[in-house]
Amino acid sequence: MRKRVLWIIGAVLAVAVIAVGVGPWAYAKFFHGDQPDALGLSGAATGGSGSLDGNWTVAPESAAGYEVWETLNGQRVFVRGQTQDVTGTATVEDSTLSAGVVEVDVASIATDSERRDAMFDMMIMNTGSFPTATFEVTEPVDLSVVPEDGSTVSVPVSGKLTLHGQTRDVTTNFDIRRSGENIETAGAVDVAWTDYGVQKPTTFPNIVVEDAGQVQFSIVLGKS
Template identity: 45%
Template structure:
């Protein structure tokens, strides 16, 4: 065999190896887990000011308790699990507290604004996965009162359980979520993660060759509220 053909053969062999090993290399050595979804932080928290009863409105908040919502999933890359977190600060909502109980709450998320660190993934999410043109928002509406009596007023966080209706891609289903609640100064801050099976909401997890997405994940939120 001539030297020229040996060189060409070597180049072809390297190219084939790169194509075969590329996904494994990416999944094993390059891809990294995202940071966990936002959760209530007591860093710098202050004792609560004023009573909890009243009308509350979702506001942007400030670090480390900035309002955000989104999702957490696992991507499977040739056997390598990579945690992906998508989030947005484009969140609105309100809540009503009467006699120490959360009696009404609604949170709305602009789904098209949810982003990860990968624009191609975000394009798939907004288009084929969530069809944001037809279903631009996701919502959570409280269905039953939540007693806030156990939430501390000294700048530490407490836990409550909330039941409500989660609407994704036009499908509304009942959900239960454990919520961490913090009263700090004049702010009321809450975070939680709702476990979901995507197909229950008419969402088909992507499967694109060597990359697939788990059929279950979580819908995550951290909301900072101030009295209206």
């Protein structure tokens, strides 16, 4: 009888060890889900010609989202949430971007997990009170450096990023190119979540979300 009890105890301990050791790996491989590619310029550009001057509108194929890293019992994985519910306008004068704003419907951002998205909407971003995120250009951007052959240039852009009702000045590099009648641009802004009053989730103590992440975007502008 004593041997049987010891055997049962040993089996339970073995299962516990396997759960601790294999659990995070299994989460990352099987339960975490496939993540989309980071937002950026996709496919080949055809190039374009003619004046860039005029009014531009964010096209439906644009997208925005976030990337955050989390650790489950030592297993580090990233999560990306994305949406195409993006609107905005831009104005170009004398080949200079003089004004531009992009607005994102935060509640429409989705990941591979509906439970994660519900927590993101209600507990983290509070989309009921702060339904949109925006990026507004605050300094002129010289677009004369953008070639007509469709090749990409990297251009620094300064603006105001608003998340969770908090606005901060940021500067980041935009990859910009011409494609047909459109302007295509993509980039990312590194953010510390607490700078925007965003609190990391603590519901699951074995899941640790990192303090910083990225806001990513891929914007297509069409002439208005």
